[in-house]
Every structure is written in structure tokens, then in C-alpha cells.
Amino acid sequence: MNFSTDNDILDLARPELRTLVPYTPGAYEPTCIRMNANESPYRALGDTTSRGLNIYPPPRPWELRDQLAEQYSVPAEQILVTRGSSEAIDVLIRGFCSARKEEIIICPPTFDMYRLYAGIQDVDATEIPLIRNADPRLDFALDTKTLINALNKRTKLVFICSPNNPTGRSTAASEIEAVCKAANGRALVILDEAYLEFSDKKSLQSLQERYEHVVCLRTLSKFVSLAGVRCGALIAIPKLIEFLGSVLPPYTFPTPSIELALKALSTDSLKISMERNTLLRTERARLAAELKSIPAVTKIWPSDANFLLIEVQNRKEFSEAARRSGILVRTFGEQKSLEQCVRITIGRPEDNDFLLEALSMLGHNKISVRERKSLDDQ
Ligand SMILES: Cc1ncc(COP(=O)(O)O)c(C=O)c1O
Structure with missing residues (x-):
């Protein structure tokens, strides 16, 4: 099969979404009286937030985005804040896979939400099972060769979870890089690093310097103890962030979650x-x-x-x-x-x-x- 590698990365996205006109949010200026968004002028009983729950959250949680950028050592324009990394999985599948036409690749046993979100979008999830070995230290290895051979014109996303849920195993950087190399210009490679903080391995985010089709997923649900806040970060090149931002509706990230996540990202x-x-x-x-x-x-x-x-x-x-x-x-x-x-x-x-x-x-x-x-x- 002949694939070009010098395509625009957004050529992989659903074409109808690339021309979607984004919603224009109403202006927000903290010192002004708000008569532009049909909100209540009164705070609800029990509202202890500093912004006030009677007004909409910011269209995007910019301040939290900046804080997450610092946490993950990337420029702010490389971060899309999502409601848990689960929403990042969803927005990637919706942004890149047309129903009944395209597919994702997953490597079971792995996080089951990849399959679920693909199913919701009516997209096939091709399974390349992890390789079994009687020795637990070698068991559940990524089947890199088969995975690379499985890439085809319908493949839009490849999900690799490392450390993997539920096996707990990390995939070697060299294996992941081999997949990135093979998928270059053909499909996005999604590195789900939800559990990275519990391992001695380094994030493979730096692969983005060489491969613009690599996306990393991080979450505040595990290491930062905020599963209930629902905060994830999708890390990718700015062009991809901008496109995915146009697929994600505004005002979806709630004010209490923003304020609690900011607190959890403080030095103390x-x-x-x-x-x-x-x-x-x-x-x-x-x-x-x-x-x-x-x-x-x-x-x-x-x-x-x-x-x-x-x-x-x-x-x-x-x-x-x-x-x-x-x-x-x-x-x-x-x-x-x-x-x-x-x-x-x-x-x-x-x-x-x-x-x-x-x-x-x-x-x-x-x-x-x-x-x-x-x-x-x-
Ligand atoms: C591998 C992996 N990725 C992503 C998630 C989703 O996490 P959240 O949506 O809470 O950020 C989980 C949750 O358990 C997970 O195990």
C-alpha cells in the first residue's frame, strides 16, 4: 500500500468537520454587569465558588489549561482540557472517524472505553491482541509487527495504553516509536498515559517533536486524586488542538471542576x-x-x-x-x-x-x- 507522509495531518480528520463554523461565545469581562448571556443575576444558595455558579463557566478553561501545560511541561497551545481523558478519547474518535467507514486499532486486553466510544460512533475497533507469554515479565507485550501490518486506509487512530490497564505493563519506547514511524501520515497514534505517574518510565510525549501525529492523554483522576472532578488533558500539536477544540462544544467544563483542579495543581x-x-x-x-x-x-x-x-x-x-x-x-x-x-x-x-x-x-x-x-x- 502506498501512503504519502507529507500530507497535512488534518487531511486525516472528518472533512465535514474541517469546515464546521465554530460557535461564538458571549464576551466575559469580570468587572461588567452581565446582560448578555441570559444567566441569573443571583448566586444560588450554597455556591462557594469564586466565579459564581449563576454564570456560565469560561467557554474553555484557559487558566486550568495553562496550569496543566506547566504540569506536563508543554506550551499551553498544545493542551486541550477535557472532561476526563475519557472525553479526549471520544472527541478524537468523533473528530477523525466517519461512522461505518473508518476504524481504530486497539490492543486488548486494554481500557475498554476505546471500544465503547468507537461503538457509539459506529466505528469498527480492530483488535490486535497483546502477545501472551508464560513468564509474567514478558506477558502481554505489544504485537508491534501485526499492528503495523494491520494499518490500512480505513485506520484513523491507533490506541496504545502504557502503562496498560488492566495488565499494568508499560510498552518499550522503541516499540511505540516503531508504530509511530509506520503510522506517520496514515493514522494518529494515541498514547494513553493515564497511569504514567506510578511508573519509573518517562512520558513519550517527546515523540511529538518528531511525529506530529502523536497524541498523549493524561488525567487528574489517578495521581492527583480527582476522579470526581473529571479533568483530562489531550496533548498534541497546536493545529490538532485547534481542530479538536472546534469539535468540543464550549462551556462543557464546569466551574467547580476548574476551581478544584486548580487547587489540586498547586505546589502544596x-x-x-x-x-x-x-x-x-x-x-x-x-x-x-x-x-x-x-x-x-x-x-x-x-x-x-x-x-x-x-x-x-x-x-x-x-x-x-x-x-x-x-x-x-x-x-x-x-x-x-x-x-x-x-x-x-x-x-x-x-x-x-x-x-x-x-x-x-x-x-x-x-x-x-x-x-x-x-x-x-x-
Ligand atoms: C487507561 C485509561 N485511560 C483513561 C481512563 C479515563 O480516565 P478519566 O476519564 O477519569 O480521565 C482510564 C480510567 O480508568 C484508564 O484506565
Whole structure:
């Protein structure tokens, strides 16, 4: 197949969107009385925001964008703030894939939202499964060769999640660069780095200096403890940001989220996130070591993320033992390759202790401390 590599990157986008006239938002000047946007002049009871919830948020959260740019060490015009990185996935698929015509490539087992958003847009998700290996250190590797061979004229986006959810494995920079090279001028490569802060690896954002079709996704949901705020960052060349910005409607990012995210990105708050990150990584190693001694656990994969993927003798028994102690873990009944697998998010030390205690009951008829307490309380 013959692909040109000197095309405009936006030639890959949906052509009808390239000519879409953007919405013109009303002006905002903090010192002026607002009679231009049909808002209430009165603040609602309980409104503690500094902007005021009676008025619309800014069309785009510019101040937050600047702060995220600093956090991820890129110029502000390379950032699109999204409602979680989930929305970034959605806006990429909507911006680049025409329904029933084009496709994305995903590498399962991986984050299931890529498939979901493609399905919503009626776009095929071609699967290039990760390569299995009996050695957990080598297991779930990217099938780079097959992936590159699968690129075709219908492919618009390639999603690579590193560290990957749910395997916890990071893909080597050289493998990712090989995909970027092959996809150059043909498809965007989306590097989902939602869990990067939990790994020792560096962000592969610098690939954007050589490859303008590389997009990085980051999130405040994990490392910064703000899953409830819904803040993600899509990082790409300014031309792509501008185009994707025209696909994303204005005023979608809520004022409380902006103000809370700004607080979480302050120096003091980030210092706390960093300390917690160190603790979570220590706990990840401890939990992995302790789980090894539980007979019901048959395999533990190394993890660069804030969770561990393990294989157990019986996933139902395992998750029920955790549930009896009031702990929820994630199973993957629907995914064949993860049939007896369980994903455990690393908790606080006391939560991890509690889980270990709950699991020590597996196969025994003993009663856990929490069950004992709940019986005593009745
Ligand atoms: C790999 C990966 N990417 C993206 C997300 C979405 O995160 P959010 O929308 O909260 O930013 C998740 C959430 O768990 C994830 O695991």
C-alpha cells in the first residue's frame, strides 16, 4: 500500500468537520454587569465558588489549561482540557472517524472505553491482541509487527495504553516509536498515559517533536486524586488542538471542576500527591509480595500502575471472599484472556492489610474481623 507522509495531518480528520463554523461565545469581562448571556443575576444558595455558579463557566478553561501545560511541561497551545481523558478519547474518535467507514486499532486486553466510544460512533475497533507469554515479565507485550501490518486506509487512530490497564505493563519506547514511524501520515497514534505517574518510565510525549501525529492523554483522576472532578488533558500539536477544540462544544467544563483542579495543581497539593504516590508504590510492592504467599493466587503480573493484575484459582471465590469483608475488586468475566484474573487497586496500607486478612480466610471457614464486628453489632 502506498501512503504519502507529507500530507497535512488534518487531511486525516472528518472533512465535514474541517469546515464546521465554530460557535461564538458571549464576551466575559469580570468587572461588567452581565446582560448578555441570559444567566441569573443571583448566586444560588450554597455556591462557594469564586466565579459564581449563576454564570456560565469560561467557554474553555484557559487558566486550568495553562496550569496543566506547566504540569506536563508543554506550551499551553498544545493542551486541550477535557472532561476526563475519557472525553479526549471520544472527541478524537468523533473528530477523525466517519461512522461505518473508518476504524481504530486497539490492543486488548486494554481500557475498554476505546471500544465503547468507537461503538457509539459506529466505528469498527480492530483488535490486535497483546502477545501472551508464560513468564509474567514478558506477558502481554505489544504485537508491534501485526499492528503495523494491520494499518490500512480505513485506520484513523491507533490506541496504545502504557502503562496498560488492566495488565499494568508499560510498552518499550522503541516499540511505540516503531508504530509511530509506520503510522506517520496514515493514522494518529494515541498514547494513553493515564497511569504514567506510578511508573519509573518517562512520558513519550517527546515523540511529538518528531511525529506530529502523536497524541498523549493524561488525567487528574489517578495521581492527583480527582476522579470526581473529571479533568483530562489531550496533548498534541497546536493545529490538532485547534481542530479538536472546534469539535468540543464550549462551556462543557464546569466551574467547580476548574476551581478544584486548580487547587489540586498547586505546589502544596502536588507535594502531597507525590508523597502519596511514593506510599502507593511501596504498598504495591508489599501487596504483590504478600499475595504471593496466598495459595489461591496463581500468578502476579509486574505493575507500573496503581493496581495489580493477578490470576487466581477461582475468581468468583476470590472476589466473594473480598466482598464478604466489604472490599470490591475487579474481575473480567467477559474477557476470555482474563477469565480467572482479578485487578486490585492499591489502597491505603490499612485497606491492603484488610484485603490480605480477608484473603487469608480463603478456603477456610474462619470469620473475618469485620464479619465478627458486624455480628457483634447486630
Ligand atoms: C487507561 C485509561 N485511560 C483513561 C481512563 C479515563 O480516565 P478519566 O476519564 O477519569 O480521565 C482510564 C480510567 O480508568 C484508564 O484506565
